[in-house]
Amino acid sequence: MSSTTAVEKPQAKAKKANRRRTFSKRDRFTLGVFIGVPTFLHVALVWFPAVATIYLSFTYWTGIHIGDIQWAGLANYENIFFNTPIFWDALRVNVIWLVWFGAIATPLGILLAYQIDREIRGSKFYQAAYYLPVVLSLAVIGIIWNFLLRPDGFVNGVLGLEISEAVSFFGDDRYNIWVILTMASWRHIGYIMLLYLAGLKAVDATLREAASIDGATEWQTFRKVVFPAMAPVNIIVIVITIIESLRAFDMIYIIYGSSGGLPILGVLVFQNIAGEGASMKGAAYAVILFLLSIVPIITYLRQQFKEDMK
Amino acid sequence: MSVNEVNVNKEDLRLKRHKDAQKVKDRIITIFIGVFAIAWLFPIAWTFYSSLRPYKEIRAGGVLSFPKELNLDNYVNAISRMELPTYFTNTVLITLPAVFLILLLGSLMAFVVTRYSFKANVALLLLFTAGNLLPPQLVFIPVFKMYLAIGDAVGDRRFLYDSPLGVILIHVAFQMGFATFVLSSYMKTIPKEISESALVDGASVFTHYFRVMLPLLRPPLASLGVLMTTWIYNDFFWALVLMSTDSKRPITSALGRLQGEFVTDYNLLAAGAMIAAIPTLVVFFVLRKQFVSGLTLGATKG
Numbered sequence: 001m002s003s004t005t006a007v008e009k010p011q012a013k014a015k016k017a018n019r020r021r022t023f024s025k026r027d028r029f030t031l032g033v034f035i036g037v038p039t040f041l042h043v044a045l046v047w048f049p050a051v052a053t054i055y056l057s058f059t060y061w062t063g064i065h066i067g068d069i070q071w072a073g074l075a076n077y078e079n080i081f082f083n084t085p086i087f088w089d090a091l092r093v094n095v096i097w098l099v100w101f102g103a104i105a106t107p108l109g110i111l112l113a114y115q116i117d118r119e120i121r122g123s124k125f126y127q128a129a130y131y132l133p134v135v136l137s138l139a140v141i142g143i144i145w146n147f148l149l150r151p152d153g154f155v156n157g158v159l160g161l162e163i164s165e166a167v168s169f170f171g172d173d174r175y176n177i178w179v180i181l182t183m184a185s186w187r188h189i190g191y192i193m194l195l196y197l198a199g200l201k202a203v204d205a206t207l208r209e210a211a212s213i214d215g216a217t218e219w220q221t222f223r224k225v226v227f228p229a230m231a232p233v234n235i236i237v238i239v240i241t242i243i244e245s246l247r248a249f250d251m252i253y254i255i256y257g258s259s260g261g262l263p264i265l266g267v268l269v270f271q272n273i274a275g276e277g278a279s280m281k282g283a284a285y286a287v288i289l290f291l292l293s294i295v296p297i298i299t300y301l302r303q304q305f306k307e308d309m310k
Numbered sequence: 311m312s313v314n315e316v317n318v319n320k321e322d323l324r325l326k327r328h329k330d331a332q333k334v335k336d337r338i339i340t341i342f343i344g345v346f347a348i349a350w351l352f353p354i355a356w357t358f359y360s361s362l363r364p365y366k367e368i369r370a371g372g373v374l375s376f377p378k379e380l381n382l383d384n385y386v387n388a389i390s391r392m393e394l395p396t397y398f399t400n401t402v403l404i405t406l407p408a409v410f411l412i413l414l415l416g417s418l419m420a421f422v423v424t425r426y427s428f429k430a431n432v433a434l435l436l437l438f439t440a441g442n443l444l445p446p447q448l449v450f451i452p453v454f455k456m457y458l459a460i461g462d463a464v465g466d467r468r469f470l471y472d473s474p475l476g477v478i479l480i481h482v483a484f485q486m487g488f489a490t491f492v493l494s495s496y497m498k499t500i501p502k503e504i505s506e507s508a509l510v511d512g513a514s515v516f517t518h519y520f521r522v523m524l525p526l527l528r529p530p531l532a533s534l535g536v537l538m539t540t541w542i543y544n545d546f547f548w549a550l551v552l553m554s555t556d557s558k559r560p561i562t563s564a565l566g567r568l569q570g571e572f573v574t575d576y577n578l579l580a581a582g583a584m585i586a587a588i589p590t591l592v593v594f595f596v597l598r599k600q601f602v603s604g605l606t607l608g609a610t611k612g
Binding site: 023024026027030031034035037038039041042043044045046047048049050052053054056063112115116118120121122125126128129130131132133135136137138139140142143144145146147148150152153154156157158186190194195198199212215218243246247249250253254257266269270273282283285286287289290293297300301304305308 | 324325328332335336339340343344346347348350351353354356357360368369372373374415416418419421422426432434435436437438439440441443444445447448449450451452453455456479480482483484486487490491514515516519540543544545546547550551562563565566569570576579580583586587590591593594598601602605606
């Protein structure tokens, strides 16, 4: 953290010790409040409940009296894995989601950022157009797209279909997942573009010019020069892609309600944890969701805390 | 003509051809990006256009019929029939205190871990950053039970559950992690000497934070403030699960119910959705710089 050289170190140490000794009573109190209030709130409402949920996922509990909690071992998980076929359906949808985001949406966002960064004509306008969906809530996005795709919406109108023979884009299993992925990508692509664009601004423009003068094609320049220079941003983009794919919930909920026309993990968890009669199967679902996102979380933390860990 | 000169000419020619090819490619790419950009805006433009037309016109002539009437009737109706002012008030009551507390507590935390050398600093920072990344679903059941239990203890079941206070606290607890992380990486770039001279002058910790550091934090606080406002404004999950009375919900969560209720007048719903999007559109048009820098402050540090 500090850039003190070996020579300065003893001095710095003395300073530190000195500083610690000179904390007045009042300062100690202030520091205690400064750290204590945020830490208490964070631990009480995030870490304690997280640990409690992990514990509860191994129990039976109706959720009323603490004394009623009974150890269940792996029963909730066995129930999910072996007796709940919809879990596997949902997992399948999340995996498709992840593959789509990873193979199509995220690369498109990166491609857009790369092209827009070259300051082609009108790049300001393009950037704004792609960025607009990023500020909208998923609830509003759900309504906007429903507008295009409902039986008497724009798309069916263009296809010339009456309401009676209209394509049910959200109801028909042949279309619904792809329609949902298109909607999700509409926002995700802009998000990735923004992040990548900010990263590209930090990459030395002369690197690109040099590569171009040496006769490298655009693709070669990107792959060999820009992409490696963007390593930190790449990791963040990958982490965001995975986390967003796993947690998708809002948009599905706004379109289908809690009944869930398209099974997806986020909605399954919601169905099992919301309301008074929450079963601990819901806790097990939440833990599964957490375990699936633990690799990207750790990757992200390692990336961000690289220097501090040394 | 020497062999060398021929080579040079060839090289020139190759470069020129390369450049021309690039120009053509650039033009094609620009057209593609332009077409895509317009397609990108289309869903919003269409919703806006529809919100200006009465639904009965569409029932009669189809979606593509030529508009006979374009007016703001749907907006006027949406505001009164959907009780939008109530929902907006709820949103403000949750968002403003939550953002204020996130910035205050996050900056206090970041201040202590970057400006004073305690052994637990990195661990604390790690705890906060990691906590922010946990899925909300993982903490929901115990938070819900705790809210009810605390409510019973203070004699008002709806003290935290089904109350703005409960939603505010959970937002603060979660997003403080992000704020702490972003602000601490910003504070690391502020020279230590500034703090040292304050200490030499005998400033208390309190003065050191409020008089010396806080003024320097204005740019990241502005960015974070805009980003957090957008996030909390757009939050759907917490207000949905921690509130049971619909009239207390903020606008974003209320949209779900409105969608079911006004399914018979879709253009009215379009107007409602456009109104609900206004604050975020303000962020888009006016505060873009802050929003983007808030987003990227956290992402592209490293």
